[in-house]
Amino acid sequence: MFLEALFFQLGYNATLVTFGATLLGIAAGVTGSFLFFRKRALVSDAISHATLPGVALAFIVMVTLGFDGRNLPGLLLGSAISAALGLFAVQWLSSRTRLTEDAAIGAVLSVFFGFGIVLLTVIQTMSSGRQAGLEGFLLGSTAGMLYADALLIAGGGALALILVAIFRRPMMMASFDPEFARSSGINLDRTDLIMMGLVMGVTVIGLKIVGLILIVALLIIPPVAARFWSDRADRVVVIAGGLGGLSAWIGASASAVAPNLPTGPIIVLTAFAIFTASMLFAPARGLLISAIHHRNFQRGVHIRQGLVSLAQGQPIYEPMTIRLLRAEGLARADGVPTPDGVARASRVLRDEKRWETARSDPALEMAAARYDGLTQIEDVLTPDQIAELDTRIGGPRGVTP
Amino acid sequence: MSGSEFVPLSLTPLIIGCLAAVACALPGNFLILRRQALIGDAISHVVLPGIVVAFLLTGAISATAMMLGAAVAAVTAVAMIEGIRCFGRIEAGAAMGVVFTAMFAGGVLLLELSDTSGVHLDVEHALYGNLESLIWLDATGWGSLLEIDALKGLPPELFRIAAVVVIIITLLAVFWRPLAISTFDEGFAATLGLPVTVISLGLVIASALAAVAAFDAVGSIIVIAMFICPPAAAHLMTNRLGAQIAWSVGFALASAIVGFVLAGYGPLWIGGTDAVSAAGMIATVSGVILAITAVAGPRRRAVT
Amino acid sequence: MLQLANAENVRAEAQSLRQSPFAIRGLTVSYDQKPAVFSVDATIEPGKLTAIVGPNGAGKSTMLKAALGIIKPLSGQVTHLGRPVADEMHRIAYVPQRASVDWDFPVRVIDVVLMGLFRKTGLLGRLSGADRKHAMACLERVGMTDFASRQIGQLSGGQQQRVFLARALAQDADLYLLDEPFAGVDAATEKAIIAVLKSLRAEGRTVVAVHHDLSTVPDYFDNVLLLNVRKIAEGPVATTFTDENLGAAYGGRLATARIDPAAVAG
Numbered sequence: 001m002f003l004e005a006l007f008f009q010l011g012y013n014a015t016l017v018t019f020g021a022t023l024l025g026i027a028a029g030v031t032g033s034f035l036f037f038r039k040r041a042l043v044s045d046a047i048s049h050a051t052l053p054g055v056a057l058a059f060i061v062m063v064t065l066g067f068d069g070r071n072l073p074g075l076l077l078g079s080a081i082s083a084a085l086g087l088f089a090v091q092w093l094s095s096r097t098r099l100t101e102d103a104a105i106g107a108v109l110s111v112f113f114g115f116g117i118v119l120l121t122v123i124q125t126m127s128s129g130r131q132a133g134l135e136g137f138l139l140g141s142t143a144g145m146l147y148a149d150a151l152l153i154a155g156g157g158a159l160a161l162i163l164v165a166i167f168r169r170p171m172m173m174a175s176f177d178p179e180f181a182r183s184s185g186i187n188l189d190r191t192d193l194i195m196m197g198l199v200m201g202v203t204v205i206g207l208k209i210v211g212l213i214l215i216v217a218l219l220i221i222p223p224v225a226a227r228f229w230s231d232r233a234d235r236v237v238v239i240a241g242g243l244g245g246l247s248a249w250i251g252a253s254a255s256a257v258a259p260n261l262p263t264g265p266i267i268v269l270t271a272f273a274i275f276t277a278s279m280l281f282a283p284a285r286g287l288l289i290s291a292i293h294h295r296n297f298q299r300g301v302h303i304r305q306g307l308v309s310l311a312q313g314q315p316i317y318e319p320m321t322i323r324l325l326r327a328e329g330l331a332r333a334d335g336v337p338t339p340d341g342v343a344r345a346s347r348v349l350r351d352e353k354r355w356e357t358a359r360s361d362p363a364l365e366m367a368a369a370r371y372d373g374l375t376q377i378e379d380v381l382t383p384d385q386i387a388e389l390d391t392r393i394g395g396p397r398g399v400t401p
Numbered sequence: 402m403s404g405s406e407f408v409p410l411s412l413t414p415l416i417i418g419c420l421a422a423v424a425c426a427l428p429g430n431f432l433i434l435r436r437q438a439l440i441g442d443a444i445s446h447v448v449l450p451g452i453v454v455a456f457l458l459t460g461a462i463s464a465t466a467m468m469l470g471a472a473v474a475a476v477t478a479v480a481m482i483e484g485i486r487c488f489g490r491i492e493a494g495a496a497m498g499v500v501f502t503a504m505f506a507g508g509v510l511l512l513e514l515s516d517t518s519g520v521h522l523d524v525e526h527a528l529y530g531n532l533e534s535l536i537w538l539d540a541t542g543w544g545s546l547l548e549i550d551a552l553k554g555l556p557p558e559l560f561r562i563a564a565v566v567v568i569i570i571t572l573l574a575v576f577w578r579p580l581a582i583s584t585f586d587e588g589f590a591a592t593l594g595l596p597v598t599v600i601s602l603g604l605v606i607a608s609a610l611a612a613v614a615a616f617d618a619v620g621s622i623i624v625i626a627m628f629i630c631p632p633a634a635a636h637l638m639t640n641r642l643g644a645q646i647a648w649s650v651g652f653a654l655a656s657a658i659v660g661f662v663l664a665g666y667g668p669l670w671i672g673g674t675d676a677v678s679a680a681g682m683i684a685t686v687s688g689v690i691l692a693i694t695a696v697a698g699p700r701r702r703a704v705t
Numbered sequence: 706m707l708q709l710a711n712a713e714n715v716r717a718e719a720q721s722l723r724q725s726p727f728a729i730r731g732l733t734v735s736y737d738q739k740p741a742v743f744s745v746d747a748t749i750e751p752g753k754l755t756a757i758v759g760p761n762g763a764g765k766s767t768m769l770k771a772a773l774g775i776i777k778p779l780s781g782q783v784t785h786l787g788r789p790v791a792d793e794m795h796r797i798a799y800v801p802q803r804a805s806v807d808w809d810f811p812v813r814v815i816d817v818v819l820m821g822l823f824r825k826t827g828l829l830g831r832l833s834g835a836d837r838k839h840a841m842a843c844l845e846r847v848g849m850t851d852f853a854s855r856q857i858g859q860l861s862g863g864q865q866q867r868v869f870l871a872r873a874l875a876q877d878a879d880l881y882l883l884d885e886p887f888a889g890v891d892a893a894t895e896k897a898i899i900a901v902l903k904s905l906r907a908e909g910r911t912v913v914a915v916h917h918d919l920s921t922v923p924d925y926f927d928n929v930l931l932l933n934v935r936k937i938a939e940g941p942v943a944t945t946f947t948d949e950n951l952g953a954a955y956g957g958r959l960a961t962a963r964i965d966p967a968a969v970a971g
Binding site for chain 1: 441489490496498623624625630677680700
């Protein structure tokens with residue numbers, strides 16, 4: 001059943017919903033990447049919670065005017081208007097008062113949500129409100145979705161994706177280096193507006209499927225997960241889109257099989273599982289690879305420092321340094337170097353001396369900047385340059401590494 | 402309205418609302434000053450999985466298990482956020498967004514999957530609470546405040562939130578200076594030998610206690626309004642820490658009282674028949690207060 | 706050229722560790738596998754004013770913070786009169802960089818100075834009238850008594866720096882560590898601060914300051930520690946603050962700057 005859902009074989013409606021969710025996931029992952037680069041990920045939390053009063057008010061207005069209150073385009077229009085108001089409130093509070101943006105976000109999301117709940121209780125007392133089903137907007141639901149609604153979501157997801165593709169360059173520049181972007185003729189305010197508009201669009205489209213409380217996860221988790229896979233921003237954007245689409249696809253399929261469970265949490269937990277795997281095992285910046293690098297680096301530093309101390313006849317204080325030197329067979333437990341250690345120590349000392357000389361030479365400044373305490377100077381300079389340094393250092397020569 | 406109606410139906414929810422607002426506003430002051438307002442956001446979201454897991458483990462809803470579950474969930478969340486931030490080198494806001502949405506989603510799903518029909522725990526309740534249900538059926542009027550038997554029928558949530566308020570005020574009074582110093586200048590506090598990590602975790606745990614005690618009354622999202630709005634409004638009123646905290650308590654009480662009254666009686670005044678959500682109205686009023694101070698508060702402008 | 710650890714070396718080393726109020730051995734700090742400070746040894750002389758000098762990004766502030774345990778070093782040991790710094794923090798006052806503090810914090814100038822007395826009053830202690838008097842006396846030394854009740858954010862950069870110094874004075878320490886105390890301050894404040902630092906020296910205390918203005922080093926300081934990720938040199942200004950050492954610390958930049966452009970063109 002799950003496999004059938006995964007491969008779009010569960011009937012036209014379910015297929016359309018899953019397809020729409022996947023497009024939405026891709027659009028959210030890509031849009032969220034720019035927000036993440038801009039360090040404003042949680043602004044989306046305020047935007048999404050701020051949709052609730054709009055949804056409720058739209059329902060009330062439509063019913064009062066004699067229409068069907070559950071009309072999805074109408075509800076989404078209402079949600080977009082109140083989300084924009086919420087975003088404006090965040091911007092205003094953080095620029096016009098001494099409140100910081102995080103306080104403004106928290107205040108706006110909770111107050112708008114609270115007011116939305118007040119309106120929901122108003123709707124429950126209306127004669128047509130009992131079956132409004134607006135609670136589905138809180139945590140998302142794909143059950144009983146109309147064909148037109150599914151089409152709207154799929155179309156909206158596709159549109160968001162197209163807009164992202166069009167505006168990706170200015171958004172990338174604005175999020176990487178705002179000052180430079182401004183100086184190269186990009187209108188920052190307008191780019192920010194487009195970015196926030198896209199975030200709002202994704203939020204509004206995702207309301208029905210993921211729900212307003214958790215839609216922010218689809219904007220935040222895939223970019224963060226993608227960050228572990230690459231150090232290049234353009235690749236992070238693409239990977240984030242892929243991971244977002246993957247989460248939404250798997251999550252929506254799972255939810256088609258379990259129609260009684262809210263869809264949002266399933267999609268979010270799928271995304272989180274992908275995030276966890278990325279954080280631990282991604283080859284670019286994953287924790288496992290970083291831990292190995294850090295350990296090797298620390299060992300290298302300790303050994304090198306220890307060898308320098310040995311070469312200069314200074315005592316070694318750190319137990320870890322002595323332990324590592326012993327393990328490498330370079331020193332005895334009392335800190336006295338082995339013959340092997342003596343040889344290595346003199347080589348290290350010569351290397352340090354060469355670096356020192358290189359640093360004071362303006363011509364070698366670029367190369368000297370690569371000094372990190374571990375790199376051998378042979379890896380940076382040509383044998384000729386080293387020979388030149390050695391003549392300046394003077395002293396004993398001829399020990400080959 | 403007579404005492405025979407007000408005391409059983411409105412007195413206890415009103416008091417619980419007030420206490421919840423104060424319990425959250427007190428630690429909220431420090432969260433705001435530490436630029437950690439959204440830690441309050443994260444904590445209030447993860448209270449739900451904490452409570453659900455505690456319920457699944459113990460099979461019953463007991464105050465102690467809930468408090469413990471929520472505190473553990475809050476500390477876990479903060480540890481995960483810090484882990485992602487330090488080891489994954491991800492900006493704090495994004496790290497928070499990852500952790501609290503995932504934990505909240507887990508809580509909701511667990512709640513939906515487990516059989517909680519016998520107890521007072523469902524998703525809607527978890528989202529926006531049910532202040533109105535915390536009534537005192539044994540009361541017959543103001544006189545009941547003096548009757549031992551009637552007092553025994555007070556809702557247990559009242560004692561829980563009262564105990565939390567007392568604990569938080571005590572902690573605040575005892576650790577005032579270390580808390581203030583490490584909030585102002587963490588590097589300096591560390592050179593004084595203050596355990597800055599412990600202090601910051603202590604604040605998280607105190608906030609989690611406040612959030613879980615307020616959870617019954619207002620649910621896990623409106624709690625955020627109580628953490629942030631009164632202290633934020635107070636911050637725009639004064640330049641003294643003590644005064645800011647006093648203002649925040651005042652604003653918290655005003656939000657709770659005005660919000661509760663408006664929710665219960667407001668619709669009647671304008672010709673409606675049914676009350677609206679008290680928790681939602683309290684959040685709305687706290688937002689209105691913040692809006693007023695943002696426009697007219699004497700210290701609303703940034704100083705630099 | 707290779708000498709082994711011998712008894713004499715070890716004895717001399719132990720002696721200098723015992724006498725120095727701030728001795729750093731093998732301190733390495735790295736961000737992301739790129740060392741910010743690499744294997745630095747430094748022995749600060751007691752009762753002297755010492756400047757830590759080096760180009761931007763040379764790790765000066767990082768070294769100070771790591772030495773105090775505010776950030777975690779990769780390796781290294783730091784001692785105060787022979788005992789680990791971590792156990793002797795009550796003898797040390799640290800003045801952080803101005804930028805590291807939240808100036809919007811609702812706190813008055815006098816409250817900031819009173820923070821310096823925290824060690825004395827302890828975790829749960831209350832402040833007495835005498836404490837307040839002492840804090841006012843410290844403000845007096847930096848010429849800031851008139852501003853005691855101001856909110857800290859309402860002061861100018863120089864005034865804020867003086868308040869920080871007053872807080873350090875209230876700590877009554879043996880060793881004062883200041884991170885860029887003259888950064889972004891007005892001339893009057895610079896004069897006031899250096900006067901206070903010299904009076905601390907006159908009282909037999911040791912002062913170490915991260916400093917970025919090379920032109921004032923000989924006027925203000927007795928000793929200098931040149932740093933560029935590694936220690937370049939340390940010692941009295943007269944013998945250490947030389948063109949050769951500066952060239953080594955600042956790389957080609959300073960050296961090139963001193964070369965006559967015409968000569969380069971030719």
